[in-house]
Amino acid sequence: xxxxxxxxxxxxxxxxxxxxxxxxxxxxxxxxxxxxxxxxxxxxxxxxxxxxxxxxxxxxxxxxxxxxxxxxxxxxxxxxxxxxxxxxxxxxxxxxxxxxxxxxxxxxxxxxxxxxxxxxxxxxxxxxxxxxxxxxxxxxxxxxxxxxxxxxxxxxxxxxxxxxxxxxxxxxxxxxxxxxxxxxxxxxxxxxxxxxxxxxxxxxxxxxxxxxxxxxxxxxxxxxxxxxxxxxxxxxxx
Amino acid sequence: xxxxxxxxxxxxxxxxxxxxxxxxxxxxxxxxxxxxxxxxxxxxxxxxxxxxxxxxxxxxxxxxxxxxxxxxxxxxxxxxxxxxxxxxxxxxxxxxxxxxxxxxxxxxxxxxxx
Numbered sequence: 001x002x003x004x005x006x007x008x009x010x011x012x013x014x015x016x017x018x019x020x021x022x023x024x025x026x027x028x029x030x031x032x033x034x035x036x037x038x039x040x041x042x043x044x045x046x047x048x049x050x051x052x053x054x055x056x057x058x059x060x061x062x063x064x065x066x067x068x069x070x071x072x073x074x075x076x077x078x079x080x081x082x083x084x085x086x087x088x089x090x091x092x093x094x095x096x097x098x099x100x101x102x103x104x105x106x107x108x109x110x111x112x113x114x115x116x117x118x119x120x121x122x123x124x125x126x127x128x129x130x131x132x133x134x135x136x137x138x139x140x141x142x143x144x145x146x147x148x149x150x151x152x153x154x155x156x157x158x159x160x161x162x163x164x165x166x167x168x169x170x171x172x173x174x175x176x177x178x179x180x181x182x183x184x185x186x187x188x189x190x191x192x193x194x195x196x197x198x199x200x201x202x203x204x205x206x207x208x209x210x211x212x213x214x215x216x217x218x219x220x221x222x223x224x225x226x227x228x229x230x231x232x233x234x235x236x237x238x
Numbered sequence: 239x240x241x242x243x244x245x246x247x248x249x250x251x252x253x254x255x256x257x258x259x260x261x262x263x264x265x266x267x268x269x270x271x272x273x274x275x276x277x278x279x280x281x282x283x284x285x286x287x288x289x290x291x292x293x294x295x296x297x298x299x300x301x302x303x304x305x306x307x308x309x310x311x312x313x314x315x316x317x318x319x320x321x322x323x324x325x326x327x328x329x330x331x332x333x334x335x336x337x338x339x340x341x342x343x344x345x346x347x348x349x350x351x352x
Binding site: 011012013016017021023028182187 | 241245249291292312314315316317
């Protein structure tokens with residue numbers, strides 16, 4: 001199983017009708033194209049991978065050291081660089097463009113890595129789903145975290161859920177289905193939501209749990225097929 | 239340029255007839271029953287149109303055997319085969335929820351002639 005990876009921009013959420021005519025929630029992503037900037041090989045770096053660039057940058061926005069890095073392989077400057085691991089990097093060279101349509105197919109599953117929306121400093125009710133205290137009947141502890149722990153240990157344990165900064169975390173959503181591809185516009189449409197605000201940058205990879213989910217789907221399809229053929233046989237007997 | 243609205247446009251129906259709240263329309267839609275597909279139709283007064291783009295919906299109301307029946311359809315659903323405007327109506331509201339509390343002649347929408 002090859003692990004395909006690509007960088008994307010989140011354009012936003014909408015809904016589309018699937019083949020059965022049901023309305024499903026989807027996220028529209030502009031995925032790629034990414035250009036190989038640097039090639040890492042086993043001999044030189046100890047592992048095989050590509051460093052890819054996404055979203056072209058103006059030269060004036062690039063620092064001198066980075067400009068030198070791009071010049072080394074004679075590629076245009078990019079705003080985002082990220083390494084993608086591959087089993088064998090020998091077949092492609094720097095400057096090659098990788099497109100979504102070459103890497104992913106409709107019906108496959110992907111994991112989406114992104115940074116969630118920042119929520120600022122939040123209390124325990126929003127941050128950790130605490131219940132809070134009574135709103136009336138003289139209760140004065142409305143949204144407070146209440147007890148911090150037992151008195152015998154004379155300390156607050158590490159990891160005790162408390163108010164603090166919420167969001168702006170790196171989040172991975174696993175196993176999202178690819179519903180549609182528009183290769184001319186580099187659009188990738190996946191079912192469900194992804195972390196972060198619109199226009200944020202995301203990293204996509206073939207789902208780690210893909211094999212399991214695809215297997216489940218396939219067995220369900222086969223079972224359905226078997227059931228239908230069984231029904232037809234029953235009809236014939238009557 | 240980087241907008242979801244542009245993406246949505248490709249999925250919108252182009253042949254939706256011009257109908258408004260208060261009009262009486264007939265909707266033919268596909269239903270699947272035991273693996274078979276057939277077309278059913280419902281005619282009634284449009285009491286609501288809401289949403290925009292692919293999320294736009296409309297609600298029909300009719301009195302069926304003395305019972306008020308309402309059904310909401312997504313306007314751009316591929317399950318909707320055809321929409322035919324039967325009558326144009328004169329109304330002063332954008333939503334005709336007041337029809338729910340009216341009976342008899344008061345529950346009727348005035349027809350626009352000509």
